Amino acid sequence: MEYEINTFDKLLSICKEKNKKIYEIMQEKEAFDFETSVENVREKVYKNILAMKSAIKNGIKSKEKSYSGLCGDDCNKLVERYKNKKAIFGSIFENIIKYSIATMEENLRMNKIVACPTAGSCGIVPAVIVGLSEAIDLDKEEEINALITAGTIGYIVSSKVSMAGAVAGCQAECGVASMMAASAASQIMGANEEQIIQAAALAIKNLLGLTCDPVGGLVEIPCVKRNAFFAVHAITAAELALADIYSKIPPDEVVDAMVQTGQLMSPLLKETSKGGLAYTKSGICISKEIVGKYANGS
Amino acid sequence: MKQRSLFDIISPIMTGPSSSHTAGALRLGLLAKNIYNMPVKKVKFILYNSFAQTGLGHGTDKALIAGLFGFRVDSENIKNIFTLPQIKNVEYEYEFIQNPDRHPNSVDFIIDGELSMKISGNSIGAGIVEIIKIDDFDVKISGEYNTLLLFYKDKPGMISKVSSLIQAENINIASLECDRNARGRVASMCICLDSELSANILKEIQNINDVYYVRNIKKLED
Numbered sequence: 001m002e003y004e005i006n007t008f009d010k011l012l013s014i015c016k017e018k019n020k021k022i023y024e025i026m027q028e029k030e031a032f033d034f035e036t037s038v039e040n041v042r043e044k045v046y047k048n049i050l051a052m053k054s055a056i057k058n059g060i061k062s063k064e065k066s067y068s069g070l071c072g073d074d075c076n077k078l079v080e081r082y083k084n085k086k087a088i089f090g091s092i093f094e095n096i097i098k099y100s101i102a103t104m105e106e107n108l109r110m111n112k113i114v115a116c117p118t119a120g121s122c123g124i125v126p127a128v129i130v131g132l133s134e135a136i137d138l139d140k141e142e143e144i145n146a147l148i149t150a151g152t153i154g155y156i157v158s159s160k161v162s163m164a165g166a167v168a169g170c171q172a173e174c175g176v177a178s179m180m181a182a183s184a185a186s187q188i189m190g191a192n193e194e195q196i197i198q199a200a201a202l203a204i205k206n207l208l209g210l211t212c213d214p215v216g217g218l219v220e221i222p223c224v225k226r227n228a229f230f231a232v233h234a235i236t237a238a239e240l241a242l243a244d245i246y247s248k249i250p251p252d253e254v255v256d257a258m259v260q261t262g263q264l265m266s267p268l269l270k271e272t273s274k275g276g277l278a279y280t281k282s283g284i285c286i287s288k289e290i291v292g293k294y295a296n297g298s
Numbered sequence: 299m300k301q302r303s304l305f306d307i308i309s310p311i312m313t314g315p316s317s318s319h320t321a322g323a324l325r326l327g328l329l330a331k332n333i334y335n336m337p338v339k340k341v342k343f344i345l346y347n348s349f350a351q352t353g354l355g356h357g358t359d360k361a362l363i364a365g366l367f368g369f370r371v372d373s374e375n376i377k378n379i380f381t382l383p384q385i386k387n388v389e390y391e392y393e394f395i396q397n398p399d400r401h402p403n404s405v406d407f408i409i410d411g412e413l414s415m416k417i418s419g420n421s422i423g424a425g426i427v428e429i430i431k432i433d434d435f436d437v438k439i440s441g442e443y444n445t446l447l448l449f450y451k452d453k454p455g456m457i458s459k460v461s462s463l464i465q466a467e468n469i470n471i472a473s474l475e476c477d478r479n480a481r482g483r484v485a486s487m488c489i490c491l492d493s494e495l496s497a498n499i500l501k502e503i504q505n506i507n508d509v510y511y512v513r514n515i516k517k518l519e520d
Contacts, residue, residue: 030304044305051311051372066315068355107314110357110377117307118424119317125308147308154307163307164318164423180307217352219315273352290355 003029006159008197008251011152015193022183022193023148026155045144045151048114052103052126055113059102066108068290071220075101092135093232100127100231104224117154117163117176120219123227124177125150125184128234132188142188149187150180153200161259165212165271168262174223174230175210175258178203181234182241191242199241201251203234208261211269213276216287222277310425312371318403319349319356322421324376325518327365329429329441330407330417332515338366340389340410348402349421350394359392362405370519371425435486436477441518443472443490451508452478452485459506460487467499484510 003025005011014025030041060079065072078098087094100123107113113122129146132138138146154163157176161168169175179200186199207230215221247254268275277283312321331338343362345353353359357376364376367384375382401420409415418431429439432447439445446464450456457476464471470492478485495514504512 026304033301034303041304045308048308048311066355067357110313110315110320110360112311112372112374113314114311115309115317115321115425119312119314119321122314148304151304151308155302155304158307159302162423166423216355217348218355220355291351 001028026152059106096131097228100227121173121177127231128181146184150184170210170212178230182237185238201247203237217273317425321425323361324365326419342408344406346400346404445515446489447513448487449511
């Protein structure tokens with residue numbers, strides 16, 4: 001079907017009018033726009049899920065460091081810890097933080113990941129979807145429904161702002177990924193369409209102003225750990241929305257606030273590595289060491 | 299503008315760590331490969347600004363050469379590209395330069411083989427790229443469309459000759475840009491097409507009098 005969905009309001013009204021789920025509207029739209037079938041769209045989505053799962057599987061097993069040597073062995077530390085200890089919130093929580101870091105570490109090792117929406121935020125959506133899927137034994141179709149729902153949220157936000165730290169800070173990377181993961185978690189837990197959109201709004205609403213200040217310009221510090229934080233953040237958003245605790249500021253306006261906040265943020269805090277963590281004494285020091293390492297060709 | 303897709307958000311499946319510095323760099327390499335379209339014997343990559351500063355940490359150097367030799371954005375070979383047989387006999391070097399007049403993520407490919415060619419491009423974010431210059435000519439090739447690139451003698455009637463051949467095949471032209479090198483009296487034409495040209499039409503375009511060079515630059519896959 002031909003649908004124009006640039007706002008959450010529009011999406012909700014289409015869902016109500018057609019009495020369909022968000023993922024149903026989006027898969028029909030994608031099939032129409034690209035002259036293909038809904039089955040093909042869903043298969044392509046599933047390919048991405050399989051790639052996410054294999055990144056997690058490979059990441060869990062590895063402790064290989066990145067080229068810079070800064071990161072790469074954090075997931076292994078979690079794996080070791082949970083061998084004989086339980087996480088405070090139990091095994092789902094354990095897996096979600098483990099999977100997000102596993103994926104991000106695969107990314108910095110130059111292995112295969114799914115940009116979702118970006119490479120620097122590639123751990124959040126997979127951790128939530130795969131973590132929940134394993135916990136409650138989802139089938140393939142339900143996993144696909146969850147990822148299409150997540151993608152729809154990103155699709156709407158990207159009509160207002162580019163998914164790039166250089167444009168709107170980390171709000172537009174880990175922030176949007178957290179919105180997407182919140183909506184996917186809600187879809188998995190049986191939320192209605194309004195709850196799904198509210199979960200996304202609550203997630204972004206509570207991380208406005210998130211800076212993009214990578215040390216040495218690399219997708220490592222603070223990106224790797226940040227993915228774990230905002231995967232968990234997404235679950236909080238989903239839980240609130242599932243209890244019908246809604247954002248008093250409507251979702252579309254929350255996104256407008258995110259876009260405006262991004263515009264107001266200093267360029268020093270938007271992927272230039274000239275502010276924030278990147279510009280601390282230690283951040284500068286690490287950055288210089290990396291440059292020195294390159295110069296020596298080691 | 300390109301039709302937006304669900305898969306702009308949940309793709310590509312790619313080799314990390316950066317969509318602009320790794321996937322984008324590789325796509326620039328792929329476009330340079332399609333533009334040069336001959337065996338590469340020697341290549342020098344000049345990386346500018348952020349590409350120069352953080353490129354090694356993002357594998358930009360590896361991704362550029364991997365693209366130039368046709369590897370995909372999700373190839374597991376990018377990481378170990380320098381050890382692969384495909385590039386064993388190629389001479390390659392890298393130069394890192396700061397130049398505020400260039401885009402933050404910018405690169406020149408200086409390619410030698412049967413011909414020498416300099417190709418410049420930018421990685422403008424989220425894996426989206428543009429080739430902006432070939433030798434002295436301004437071009438605009440993003441890989442979002444099948445693109446016909448021509449170098450020809452600057453004289454009246456060339457655009458209509460080319461476009462009527464394209465029209466004869468009932469292919470829609472999405473955009474057309476020309477540039478001209480006053481000294482050499484050589485002009486360039488960049489035509490974005492909604493579908494792919496047949497080999498026949500390409501040959502006919504090549505056979506137009508005073509057309510020096512024709513390339514059919516294929517749209518980049520995801």
